[in-house]
Structures are given as structure tokens and as C-alpha cells.
Amino acid sequence: MREKILRILTQEGRLPDEEIAERLGLTAEEVRDAVEAMESDHTILGYRALVDWSNTDVERVFAFILVEGTPEHGVGFDRLAEHVARFEEVHSLHLTSGTADLTVVVEGRDFRDIARFVAEKLAPSPGVSGTSTSFVLKTYKLEGRLIGEQPTTRRLAVSP
Amino acid sequence: MSIKQSTSSGVSRRAEELQPSGIREFFDLVVGMDDVISLGVGEPDFPTPWRICDSVIESLRNGATSYTSNWGLQELREEISRYIHAKYGVAYDPEEQILVTVGVSEAVDLVMRALLDPGDEVLIPDPCYVSYGPCVELADGRPVHVPTRLQDQFRLRPGPLADACSDRTRALLFSNPSNPTGAVMRREHLQRVAEVAADRDLLLIADEVYAELTYEGAHVCTASLPGMYERTLLLNGFSKADAMTGWRIGYACGPADIIEAMTRIHAYTTMCVPIMAQVAAIEALRHGQDDRARMVAEYDQRRRVFVNGLNRIGLECFEPMGAFYAFPSIHRTGLTSPQFAKSLLMDQRVAVVPGSAFGAAGEGHVRCSYASSIGDLREALSRMELFLQRLDSGEVTAAQ
Numbered sequence: 001m002r003e004k005i006l007r008i009l010t011q012e013g014r015l016p017d018e019e020i021a022e023r024l025g026l027t028a029e030e031v032r033d034a035v036e037a038m039e040s041d042h043t044i045l046g047y048r049a050l051v052d053w054s055n056t057d058v059e060r061v062f063a064f065i066l067v068e069g070t071p072e073h074g075v076g077f078d079r080l081a082e083h084v085a086r087f088e089e090v091h092s093l094h095l096t097s098g099t100a101d102l103t104v105v106v107e108g109r110d111f112r113d114i115a116r117f118v119a120e121k122l123a124p125s126p127g128v129s130g131t132s133t134s135f136v137l138k139t140y141k142l143e144g145r146l147i148g149e150q151p152t153t154r155r156l157a158v159s160p
Numbered sequence: 161m162s163i164k165q166s167t168s169s170g171v172s173r174r175a176e177e178l179q180p181s182g183i184r185e186f187f188d189l190v191v192g193m194d195d196v197i198s199l200g201v202g203e204p205d206f207p208t209p210w211r212i213c214d215s216v217i218e219s220l221r222n223g224a225t226s227y228t229s230n231w232g233l234q235e236l237r238e239e240i241s242r243y244i245h246a247k248y249g250v251a252y253d254p255e256e257q258i259l260v261t262v263g264v265s266e267a268v269d270l271v272m273r274a275l276l277d278p279g280d281e282v283l284i285p286d287p288c289y290v291s292y293g294p295c296v297e298l299a300d301g302r303p304v305h306v307p308t309r310l311q312d313q314f315r316l317r318p319g320p321l322a323d324a325c326s327d328r329t330r331a332l333l334f335s336n337p338s339n340p341t342g343a344v345m346r347r348e349h350l351q352r353v354a355e356v357a358a359d360r361d362l363l364l365i366a367d368e369v370y371a372e373l374t375y376e377g378a379h380v381c382t383a384s385l386p387g388m389y390e391r392t393l394l395l396n397g398f399s400k401a402d403a404m405t406g407w408r409i410g411y412a413c414g415p416a417d418i419i420e421a422m423t424r425i426h427a428y429t430t431m432c433v434p435i436m437a438q439v440a441a442i443e444a445l446r447h448g449q450d451d452r453a454r455m456v457a458e459y460d461q462r463r464r465v466f467v468n469g470l471n472r473i474g475l476e477c478f479e480p481m482g483a484f485y486a487f488p489s490i491h492r493t494g495l496t497s498p499q500f501a502k503s504l505l506m507d508q509r510v511a512v513v514p515g516s517a518f519g520a521a522g523e524g525h526v527r528c529s530y531a532s533s534i535g536d537l538r539e540a541l542s543r544m545e546l547f548l549q550r551l552d553s554g555e556v557t558a559a560q
Contacts, residue, residue: 023461158187158200158511160290
């Protein structure tokens, strides 16, 4: 039940409990209880709008930064990651396999903002041995949602 | 083969007598109207999953543009065999028991031509899919309608089936889950049909194209019932579960002699299914499971919302357990189903299909497809509610 509720909420976060209940054949109370439980155990971290910022006048730039670091005895990259995560500029941060150890998504008002953050804060952090920054130039898909006009299927109005 | 008679119009008597389906008539009405919410659509609103399209694009780059074997690509028949076996525990030999067809539609046509001598009879449920009767007739057979009832959720019952049998009866052609009713025959219902089939030596032609769209419980494959493997022709396809209606691809599995006869006819009339569709089907069988599950979960949610809604606004509807159709009763309005559908379309711009288009026993009902977004379904429901209120208050009268 929890998984089904989460699948709906990750698509339509504003859907009322009653409607989720109708879709899944549950009572509104069952949905409310499950959602509250998932909120209090931090399975659901919050609710927010999925925004295509390029559609607005707001200046907002994202970059993916691959960070190579030096692991520490006993904690691996945890201490470094927890340090980096505290910066406001960091939008999300993951420990990743591959060439980089951490992948950091950073947001800023413009390219200089991000460059300054990398040069002054991220790269000099203890444990960081190298960074590689890729600026986002255009977004095609965000959180499972395609961005921009999509072709619609044109079905016959009535068919057998 | 009957001898062609000349008629005034220059086409055969057979063609002249062939009536367009009631759906066609309604389609012509809807076309050209703006702002219509159509619940008259017998196909998914999802596009074909991109991984399937991608595999076909890639195959075109690699030059896969030729004819294939009449039977269909060996690779595809092997995948079909594996799929049916994994799903229902029924084993078909890809070498001689599986034919790839242009949708289930072609398979129905082929089996009738392969099976029937002039005057042979085929039982078909009433209501049923619109092409069953005409396909029997085009093969010089005689369709015999077996009425089903609302109180049985339009499932076939052994009594009327046995009553409809004569010494010319060769087969029963039925869909499970059902188009147009959304009804599902579970194991116990099929078992009783199987007993009649064994008793009367009938071939069961089971159109299971909606099998994957079965809710709350697993689909039971007709061929998996005890003693039915030898007397079942299983028809299935990719249109519904894989959102591949436009690709036109399905298949028939069954006794080798029937499949071989169907293939001989298919070889002359169709040659083979377009290779692009066959490539798409291979991808669907190999990697389509997650996409299917995603779409089925979505239909299931829409089903609850829509059927609840119908009952709430006063169009009584049993809970359909398969396909993507609801078949509510319109008795309370006092209108015939064509009147209801036409009036609703004219007054509120919601298209549904009159139950009578699927047979006399479908009268008193309309078929509503819930393969539309939940937003559209809710809008359709509120328009239908308004329509019912306007009918009750006399603000709208039955269209003729």
C-alpha cells in the first residue's frame, strides 16, 4: 500500500487523501494514516513544485560537479560528504561509483556564482583532491517529466 | 466458395449485405465535433513505450525491411512460446503451433476460413466484439448468438450455450476479458464452458487480447484448463497490454492442423505481418514487463474512479474486472442505447458507444472506455451527471 501511495504522490504531490483512496480502493483514513506515518519516519521528506526555471525570468544555473576525494579510515567519504552537503549552494549530493567519488549538483544565480563556490569552497575542502564541473545548458527531462511540447497520440474518436 | 451474383451496385451480394458496425455509424457523428470527451475509444491512451519504438528504429537502420516467414519471425514465435508458457504453463511449439497475425482481427478471419464449411455454426456471446459475427458470415458460416445477462455480469453460462448448439456447431468464439462489458470469466466460469465444449465437441476460440488487463486476481488462460489444450485456439496480441494498436500485430496458438491451415490462407492473403511490427513485438515480450505493469496499475486506478463515479451519478454499473471498459445500465433513463449515446453527445459532448452496437443483449447499456486521463474521466462524469439531471427535468429530450 505504501509503495502505491508513494508512486502516486511522486507524480501528483497535491492529490487529496480522498482521491488517492478512491484510486487505490482504500479509505481516506487508511491513506491519511499511511502518509502521516511516512512523513514522521522521514520516508516522505516534503512536498514541492517541480519547476522548469527556464520558463521564468529568474536567473538560475545548475552544474554537476564530479568530486574526487580521499577516503578516511572508518568513515570513507561520509565526513567529506556531510561537510559539502551543508553549503546552501548544494542542491543534491550523492556518493557515486565511477571516476568520481561524489557527484554534487550545485545551483547558483549565474555561472560565476558557481565557479566561485567551486574555487573558494568546494575544491579547497579537506579531502577533495579534484573537481570537474559541467554546467547545465538545457534540461530535457526533470524528475521523470519531459519538458516542452510533447506529441500527443491522435486516437480515433470512436473505435471498436 | 459461393458463386458471385451480379447486383445493381456492381459489388457482390455478400459485400452488399455486409453492414458497417454500429460503431462506425457513431464515429461519423462524432467526427467534426469540438470539445468532445470520447469514452468511445477501444485503445490505450498511452503511446507505445519508447524502448519498443527505439528497437524498431534501430532495426530499420540495420536494414530489417524484408518479408519474413509466413508464420512470423522464428525469434518472435519462440518469445511468444516462452511468454505463454511462463505465464500460463501452456506449451506451444514455435515450429508448428504459433502463427503471427495482423492483430487478433486477422486471426479471427483466418480461423473461420480454416474451420468452417458452408452452413457450419459458430456460437458467439451477445454482446460481443463487433467483428465476430461478420467474420463468421464472410466464411460462409452462421453466427449463433448466445445471450448473456447483466445478473451474470454478462458471463457465458452452460445452459444457454448447450441450448444454442446444433449438429452444425463447430466452435465458440468469445473474448475474456470481454470487450464490450469488461467482465472477466474466472476459473469456475470457464470450467463450466469447457464442459459444454467437451460434451459438444466444440473448438474454443479464446480471444484473450485483454488478458494482461485483469484486475484483482490472475487471468485464467482457456487452454490451461484440464482437457482444453487440444480444443482451444488461443488468440492474443500486443495492441492493448503493450499500447501497440497501430502496429497491428497479434498471434494464434493452438492445434497444429488448424494453425497450418490458417497459415496457408495467411500466406496467400497477407504473406506476413510487417517486419517492423514483429521487431516491436519481440522487444515487448523481452523487455515490456515493467511498462505493462505501469499501464495496468494506471488503468486499475482509473477503473475505480470511473466505476465509482458512474454509480454515484446513478448509472448503475457492476465492477468490471478486466479490459478498460465499463458497461453501465441506462435503464433508468428510459432511452434506448443509441438514443442515450446520441443525446449525451449532442447535449454534453461526451461520446460513449451504444450497447446495441455489440448485440441485442447489449441494449440498455452503453460501453464507456476508461482509457483516458483521470482528469478527462472526471470531466466526463460531471457532464454525464448534468445530462441525467437535464433529462430528469425535461430540459433535454431524447435525440432520434
